[in-house]
Each structure stands twice: as structure tokens, then as C-alpha cells.
Amino acid sequence: MGEGATALEVLDDEYFQDPHRFHAELREQSAARQVVLHRGLKVWLVGRYDEARFVLADPRFSKEFSGFEELFDKHHVGEGDRARFDQSLVQHMLNSDPPNHTRLRKLVSKAFTARRVEQLRPRIQQITDELLDAVAGQAEVDLVDALAFPLPITVICELLDVPMDDRDDFRRWSNILVGGDEPAAVEEAGGAMAAFLSRLVEHKRANPGDDIFSALVHATDDNDRLDHTELVSMAFLLLIAGHETTVNLIANGVHNLLLHPEQLDKLRSDPTLLPGAIEEFLRYEGPVNQATFRYTTEDVVVGDVTIPAGEIVLASLIAANRDERRFPDAESFDITRPSGGHLAFGHGVHYCVGAPLARLEGQIAVGALLDRYDIGLAAAPETLRWRSSTLMRGLYTLPISLSARGSR
Numbered sequence: 001m002g003e004g005a006t007a008l009e010v011l012d013d014e015y016f017q018d019p020h021r022f023h024a025e026l027r028e029q030s031a032a033r034q035v036v037l038h039r040g041l042k043v044w045l046v047g048r049y050d051e052a053r054f055v056l057a058d059p060r061f062s063k064e065f066s067g068f069e070e071l072f073d074k075h076h077v078g079e080g081d082r083a084r085f086d087q088s089l090v091q092h093m094l095n096s097d098p099p100n101h102t103r104l105r106k107l108v109s110k111a112f113t114a115r116r117v118e119q120l121r122p123r124i125q126q127i128t129d130e131l132l133d134a135v136a137g138q139a140e141v142d143l144v145d146a147l148a149f150p151l152p153i154t155v156i157c158e159l160l161d162v163p164m165d166d167r168d169d170f171r172r173w174s175n176i177l178v179g180g181d182e183p184a185a186v187e188e189a190g191g192a193m194a195a196f197l198s199r200l201v202e203h204k205r206a207n208p209g210d211d212i213f214s215a216l217v218h219a220t221d222d223n224d225r226l227d228h229t230e231l232v233s234m235a236f237l238l239l240i241a242g243h244e245t246t247v248n249l250i251a252n253g254v255h256n257l258l259l260h261p262e263q264l265d266k267l268r269s270d271p272t273l274l275p276g277a278i279e280e281f282l283r284y285e286g287p288v289n290q291a292t293f294r295y296t297t298e299d300v301v302v303g304d305v306t307i308p309a310g311e312i313v314l315a316s317l318i319a320a321n322r323d324e325r326r327f328p329d330a331e332s333f334d335i336t337r338p339s340g341g342h343l344a345f346g347h348g349v350h351y352c353v354g355a356p357l358a359r360l361e362g363q364i365a366v367g368a369l370l371d372r373y374d375i376g377l378a379a380a381p382e383t384l385r386w387r388s389s390t391l392m393r394g395l396y397t398l399p400i401s402l403s404a405r406g407s408r
């Protein structure tokens with residue numbers, strides 16, 4: 001880990017390539033430690049399970065976006081200016097506290113219940129089958145490009161009825177925005193994204209359909225009505241969440257099956273283990289590194305540490321999910337371990353709205369892949385690169401070998 005302008009550790013690329021070693025040390029030493037993110041923001045990192053869960057749910061850790069600007073300036077210790085996020089993308093539920101959060105979340109939560117999502121099963125299966133048909137006959141593919149990325153983005157775009165023509169642009173902007181690129185690149189991508197979504201809101205206003213997005217644009221009840229910026233921000237949140245996370249559930253999970261062939265064999269010999277395997281994918285190498293920013297509204301005791309008021313705090317989900325205090329033999333990947341309790345989808349009022357959808361997509365994608373193909377890792381494990389993102393834990397590429405299974 002690099003040394004920054006202060007004596008604090010900087011979470012640089014070396015950290016992203018192997019965060020688990022650092023997290024073990026973090027959990028050992030104290031409940032929370034100050035670190036500097038790779039773009040120069042000083043934050044408190046919380047790595048133990050109980051304390052991370054506490055931070056996620058306690059209302060003294062605020063997410064209200066209006067409070068952040070001043071704190072980002074105050075805690076920016078990096079060289080040069082910090083990136084400024086386009087203001088029309090930030091007014092969503094994940095940047096708000098109750099009661100505003102409650103109002104915004106209520107508008108979409110019904111669309112993502114397990115029962116509603118189950119109705120999407122045939123369509124998700126069909127998209128998966130088409131993606132797997134497209135690679136038939138190829139000896140080697142990048143699983144991220146071939147399946148893990150296109151499946152969730154196709155599903156969320158269909159749910160919101162967003163045209164797919166701009167998919168490459170959208171992917172590029174989205175990667176830059178969650179990846180913490182250079183400030184100029186973040187600002188340019190944010191502007192382009194906001195303009196794209198703003199045009200989309202206007203399009204929905206003029207051409208309503210029976211999708212979730214149209215329902216939001218045309219909500220008539222006063223309490224349900226969203227202003228233009230809230231609509232742009234809501235679309236941004238749903239598209240980004242649908243775009244950047246489930247890709248890592250699928251790719252990180254398959255990566256770990258390939259690194260642990262005995263687990264892959266177990267899953268092949270008993271497909272009923274699949275739902276539990278997905279939970280272990282989420283616990284062992286979940287798609288989200290650190291939960292999103294929170295800040296203390298007063299001094300708060302977190303385990304053996306007091307975090308003063310006005311500090312930015314990150315609960316490390318992937319660190320908490322390997323805490324031995326909560327998960328016996330936490331560093332071992334075991335698809336048969338009792339599932340449940342992991343923090344990969346967060347905890348408290350901001351618990352992931354899309355969890356049932358993500359689980360279903362993960363099960364269908366991995367189930368169909370294993371059903372149709374024998375797979376192997378087509379690159380030396382040490383050559384695979386992890387994204388340098390505080391938020392996302394994902395591989396840039398996952399080259400795998402494929403051969404059609406004899407039984408089909």
C-alpha cells in the first residue's frame with residue numbers, strides 16, 4: 001500500500017489486486033482505521049462484521065447528499081482537485097435519509113419483490129440461452145464480455161425500457177463514474193450520462209409505455225411525483241446498479257469455482273446446491289467492495305474507536321464477509337456452508353432493492369453455463385486484473401475455455 005500526503009495508508013492499485021490481506025490486518029488491529037482512497041479522500045474504513053453492520057444501519061451515519069460536498073472538500077488530501085459529480089445524478093435514494101429515502105424507495109420497491117422478479121425468469125433464461133448460443137463453437141471466451149456483463153444490463157434496460165443503441169457509450173461512462181477515474185474524465189462522463197438520461201426522461205414523457213420508468217415519469221399522486229432531477233437520478237441509480245454489480249456476482253463466482261475445482265465438481269454433481277453456491281459467491285468475493293459513503297452526524301463509538309462528527313465512513317463489505325468472528329473458517333470457499341448473514345447486499349434501510357433480481361440472474365447464468373459447457377480458466381490466475389474501484393470488486397476480464405458437454 002502506498003504512502004500518501006499524510007502518514008495514512010493509501011488504498012492504491014496494489015490494495016485492489018489483493019485486498020484480503022490488508023483486510024485481515026485491519027480487522028485484527030481495530031474496528032475502524034483512517035485510510036486515504038486512491039484519489040485522495042481521507043475516510044474511516046470499518047472491516048469487522050458487527051461494526052460494519054452497525055454502520056450500515058445506524059441513522060447517525062447519514063447518506064444525505066447535501067451534506068457531502070463540504071466534507072469531500074474538507075477531507076480531500078490528494079494532489080490536484082477532486083472530481084465533482086454531476087448534481088443531476090446524485091438525488092436518489094442511496095444518497096438520502098428517511099423520510100426522503102422512504103418516499104423514493106417506495107416508488108420502485110414493489111417492482112423488485114421476489115414474486116414480481118420470479119415472473120422475469122423465462123425472459124432471463126432466454127437472454128442467457130441466446131448469449132450462450134452465440135459462443136457455441138468457440139474454444140475460449142471472455143466470460144465478462146460474453147455473459148456476465150450483457151445479461152444484467154439487457155434485463156435492467158428491458159425493465160426500464162431503455163434503448164440499447166447507446167450501450168457502449170453507457171458502459172464507458174458507467175465504468176468511469178464508479179471506477180474513480182481522473183477528475184476530468186469523471187466530470188465529462190457525468191455530464192454525458194446526465195444529458196443522455198435527461199433526454200430519456202423527456203422521451204418517456206412523450207411516449208409512455210408500461211415499463212417501470214414510464215410509471216415513475218407519469219406518477220400523478222403528489223406524494224409520488226418526482227421532479228426532473230429526481231427522475232434522472234433514479235434512472236441513473238437503477239441502471240448503474242443493474243449494470244455494475246451482477247456482472248461481478250457471475251464473474252467472481254465462476255472465477256472462484258475454477259480456482260476451487262472440488263467445489264465446481266460438487267455443484268455439477270448436485271445442482272440443488274446452486275442457490276447456496278450463489279450465497280457463497282456473494283460472501284466470499286462479493287461484487288461490492290466498500291458500501292457507499294456515509295458521514296457521522298455526531299461522535300459515534302464504533303467498537304474500540306470513536307469516530308468524530310463530520311467524518312466520512314466506509315463499511316467494507318468484503319472485509320466484513322470474511323470476519324472469522326461471524327463466519328467460521330471464513331477464508332475458505334465452501335458452497336455448502338450454511339448460507340445467510342453476509343453483507344454483500346448491505347443492511348438496514350438501504351438494503352439492496354435489486355437483491356432478488358441479482359440472485360435470480362446469478363442462478364440462471366451460472367446454472368446454464370455449467371449445464372451447457374465444461375469450463376476451465378484460460379489464463380494464469382496471477383495475470384487476472386481487478387478493477388481499481390473503491391465500490392466495485394470485479395475482474396476486468398475472465399478468459400475461460402469452453403467445450404460443449406457430451407450430454408447435450
Ligand code: HEM
Nearest residue numbers: 093094241242245246249291292345346350352353354358
Ligand atoms: C449482485 C448484485 C448486487 C449487489 C451485490 C448489490 C449490492 C448493493 C448494496 C451493498 C447496496 C447498499 C449500499 C449501501 O448501503 O451503501 C445496494 C443498494 C441498492 N441496490 Fe443493489 N446490488 C446488486 C444488484 C442490484 C440490482 C440488479 C439492482 C437493480 C434494481 C440494484 C438496485 C439497488 C438500489 C436501487 C439500491 C439503493 C437502495 C436504497 O438506497 O434504499 N442492485 N445494492
